[in-house]
Amino acid sequence: MSRAALLVLADGRFPAGGHAHSGGAEEAVKAGRITDAESLEAFCRGRLHTAGLVSAALAAAAAAGADPTQLDAAADARTPSPALRLAARKLGRQLMRAARATWPSGELDALAGKFPKGAHQPVVLGLAARAAGLEPVDAAYCAVYESVSGPASATVRLLSLDPFDATAVLARLAPELDRVADRALEAARRAVGEGVDVLPSASAPLLEIGAELHATWPVRLFAS
Template identity: 65%
Template structure:
């Protein structure tokens, strides 16, 4: 159900602000850890199984109608970097604005009222999925997809990578993405925000703080 809505929500052209963010790729490129398609694929794999899993579980829980306030607190606790917390809320606010225009729903209105400065992006994504009549599994898939697709697109711009090779790398990552989404849903349906995955990616936190201090950068994060 809701396949068209899922495609719209996962589309990089959906006006949720994600195109302005690299998901840590810009800092990883400057550090020399991402320099070609192979190292990009390794970066995306690590991101998928850490922050991607966490975001997918939070989105699935929100799409299942679980308490958004508790989920937002869980997202806050799983985001050590102040820069990443600010970015997540900024993206959540933008996503919520777009979702309220596309799928008017009381849940979106409540989330906007409870978090006027923005709920965490994963919670906003899951609530948008709920408003669009998507399932928790579809919300998890959208979150997992976003965790790798945005950084991959950024790498094309940052390194001038062959977009065909980047698309092939994403295609090879698809089975892992599906597995992460499945694990995220299983964790989310337990119903306890405290028991959601808390996989960490310390380098992403470090990169976020470094990137925030740069005077010149191509992406917002």
């Protein structure tokens, strides 16, 4: 195993399509919920403890060997918004392309065949980590970091926020990323033996509502 593979997988320049998505930040900026670094931090913290936790648990469970088909169904059940389900599958499809080219894997090939329009991104992320020789904890960390780094990067573009301030937000959230990754890993380990129903289902209704509103916009900078 090369732990450096985690740097490749978590790198924002890895061609997994995340640069085209704001994680709900674009709608939040327009609604006035994100206006500066302080409100960005609050938004990212809320996203981390809800969508981030769920994604990290799904990714860690996939990396630990849980049934990816069941995990995909669990992801669907935990994503009420059709717009967010569509975005997750688009991201999953793009990540699948990148992962199969980088770390060829029979498990990735099988999942791609079963979900030709894309499996949920966290499930693909977990199998990609597994194919790269990484551990479930690595998949969890990758997912929690993505949950906050995407909105932070998008807000720099949306508000012309100082990138130093956005990076400082991520640094301040680092201890909470550790705690959420630990919770996700514990749930993933249980899911392997007890089934996917034990995975967290933390909800963020405002993110779901915002995603549906965002999907109706005729002009937008980000896909979600």
